[in-house]
Amino acid sequence: MKCYSCGNPAVIYRKYEGRAWCKKHFSRQLESKIKATIKKDKLVEKGDKICVALSGGKDSCLTLYLMDKFFGKRPDINVFALSIDEGIKGYRDESIKKARKLCKKLNIPFHLYSFKEEFGKTMDEILKNKEARACTYCGVFRRYILNKKSRELGATRLATGHNLDDEIQSIFINNLKGDTNRLMRLGAKPVAVKKDFVNRIKPLRYIPEKETTLYAMLNGIEFHDSRCPNAEDSVRFDVRKFLNDMEEKYPGTKHIIICHFDTILPALRKYFADKGSVGVCPKCGEPTSRALCKVCELLENL
Amino acid sequence: MGRQKVNFMQVKVKIQEKIEKVEFNGETTEDLLKKMNINTESVLIKRNGKFVPVEDKIKNMDEIEVINIVSSG
Numbered sequence: 178m179k180c181y182s183c184g185n186p187a188v189i190y191r192k193y194e195g196r197a198w199c200k201k202h203f204s205r206q207l208e209s210k211i212k213a214t215i216k217k218d219k220l221v222e223k224g225d226k227i228c229v230a231l232s233g234g235k236d237s238c239l240t241l242y243l244m245d246k247f248f249g250k251r252p253d254i255n256v257f258a259l260s261i262d263e264g265i266k267g268y269r270d271e272s273i274k275k276a277r278k279l280c281k282k283l284n285i286p287f288h289l290y291s292f293k294e295e296f297g298k299t300m301d302e303i304l305k306n307k308e309a310r311a312c313t314y315c316g317v318f319r320r321y322i323l324n325k326k327s328r329e330l331g332a333t334r335l336a337t338g339h340n341l342d343d344e345i346q347s348i349f350i351n352n353l354k355g356d357t358n359r360l361m362r363l364g365a366k367p368v369a370v371k372k373d374f375v376n377r378i379k380p381l382r383y384i385p386e387k388e389t390t391l392y393a394m395l396n397g398i399e400f401h402d403s404r405c406p407n408a409e410d411s412v413r414f415d416v417r418k419f420l421n422d423m424e425e426k427y428p429g430t431k432h433i434i435i436c437h438f439d440t441i442l443p444a445l446r447k448y449f450a451d452k453g454s455v456g457v458c459p460k461c462g463e464p465t466s467r468a469l470c471k472v473c474e475l476l477e478n479l
Numbered sequence: 480m481g482r483q484k485v486n487f488m489q490v491k492v493k494i495q496e497k498i499e500k501v502e503f504n505g506e507t508t509e510d511l512l513k514k515m516n517i518n519t520e521s522v523l524i525k526r527n528g529k530f531v532p533v534e535d536k537i538k539n540m541d542e543i544e545v546i547n548i549v550s551s552g
């Protein structure tokens with residue numbers, strides 16, 4: 178197949194769009210698509226300090242790479258990276274090497290925090306004497322550190338690497354679980370600013386996973402690509418397979434899902450106006466809508 | 480009733496560090512993936528070392544690399 182723009186050999190054909198693209202035009206196109214998202218949803222504004230949550234996987238590496246490419250030379254905008262070492266041997270140690278390496282290459286400040294330092298235990302240690310579901314602890318603890326540390330480092334934006342596939346999987350999962358609150362938090366725009374919560378942005382939200390991977394590989398972004406040993410074949414796994422089957426059979430499905438979600442989201446948020454007021458956890462002082470924050474609750478169980 | 484055109488091919492397929500020879504009946508990588516029961520959305524394809532659309536035609540004895548897209552945690 179030939180590139181729609183220049184006629185050179187194509188690297189990808191987008192069925193949902195009906196066009197093929199060469200490396201150069203695919204990369205350019207992806208970048209302008211992401212720039213347009215940032216502009217339209219005002220993901221980044223003058224004076225912002227963008228903290229990129231960097232796991233070392235393809236999407237977070239790509240997010241950092243592009244934030245640097247777009248804003249690295251702007252004197253009024255700051256970009257830095259934050260990685261979290263959960264303490265999963267053979268997995269996270271490897272991905273952090275990639276994260277550190279990328280920051281060095283791009284000359285971006287790199288900050289590293291660990292479960293061990295923050296909570297006294299590594300993920301491996303938590304799992305040793307516990308019939309715990311790894312991801313329950315891991316996800317809650319990670320989000321806690323990400324928010325707390327990015328705030329302390331002065332971030333006004335916390336950028337994550339969520340791509341189109343991640344997002345629509347979450348939409349489906351929250352529907353399957355009937356979790357309206359979580360569903361409403363999935364928007365493109367930072368949710369209404371609450372004190373002590375750093376605004377999250379997802380610049381890759383409209384880019385299919387296939388394309389984030391292709392861009393990273395074509396543009397020499399080194400990333401870590403193995404699966405966490407604790408990852409289970411969860412609901413997400415089944416939903417991912419289902420949505421990939423649907424996209425293959427009905428090209429464009431993934432985009433339709435997210436566009437439709439964006440259309441109804443304002444109405445959802447209005448109808449289910451956030452009742453939960455945000456208070457402060459009596460134990461650790463972090464923001465929470467519960468009596469004791471989820472982290473402190475989990476820590477008590479350890 | 481015309482007979483369906485049969486297009487037998489043999490290609491070298493590299494998948495997860497293993498190389499196997501696959502015989503199949505078709506014209507494109509998409510046909511090959513279908514035969515191998517792999518969803519085209521979950522992989523990227525290199526043909527003779529270069530990224531190509533799955534819809535591209537392949538030739539007898541081509542080297543096809545199937546790269547799994549891993550969701551990052």
Ligand code: SF4
Pocket residue numbers: 263311312313315316405406407408409552
């Ligand atoms: S898969 Fe689960 S345990 Fe592994 S890094 Fe992700 S959240 Fe943590």
Ligand SMILES: [Zn+2]
Pocket residue numbers: 180181182183184185198199200201202203
């Ligand atoms: Zn081109």
Ligand SMILES: [Zn+2]
Pocket residue numbers: 458459460461462463469470471472473474
């Ligand atoms: Zn707490």
